[in-house]
Amino acid sequence: MNRFDPLREMDRLMSELRTTPTTASAMPMDLYRAGDHFVARVDLPGVDPGSIDIDVEDRTLTLRAERREQTDVEQWLSHERPAGTFARQLTLGYGVALDRIEADYTDGVLTLTFPVAEEAKPRKINVTHRGQQSIEGERVPEEAAAR
Template identity: 40%
Template sequence: MTSTDTHAIENRQSESTDTQHQARTGREQATRPVYRPRVDIHESGDEFIAHLDIPGARADSIDVEFERGTLTISAAVDDRTHPESHRWLLREYGVGNYERSFTLTDEVAADRIAAEFKNGVLSLTLPKTDHVKPRKVPVTSD
């Protein structure tokens, strides 16, 4: 999604966001990379829906926080382990923390945001406020 002033959800790209969030959550782990999950966002008449890929995460390791107009999604993925008698031959799967932030306008009813995690995908439902929902105006006659 490209960021413009007309979007209700603005992608927030700040290098300091990761450090700020880690300090708030106490998850600072200097040796772990922070990944930016890919996202798809679509819209219906009543809501925005965002799908974020967070492979390897568990639902209880995902935090969705809304504070001062910013929605922040973060997760920690644990390192894969194997028996000590085994040795790695190839290790390409990234393990670390995930984080992504979005600035929400008043078009989103922040108090009604819902999140569901299934098959490595976090789905966020961001309901629209009543004043921006399309509505049908009845036509009357004499």
């Protein structure tokens, strides 16, 4: 005789509905400008900091991180946090100083700081002014000019 187990049935239904998360949902990101920097804040809770890998090649930044599957669980009742290796790419504009990008991982949030390149910063251009040049010569008295 098969007995109805509501937890097992719920787990079966959830397993059928479970899909692989998109990269954006697995690595949600905020991106903004703050003065002379662009800042990206990426949520990576539960990620081993040693697994975070960031590469820049040809103005494309690739971010990879791994959240390991928890293996000591006897039976999952709900399993919504994705595990595995996640990757995300950002295309960087020419206004970013690629050689000065910084990364910091604190409290499950990876903060990437992209300095604005010096050549992309707004700057004031001074205008020089040369006055009209006059030709100075000998002044001729009026009575001599009338002749």
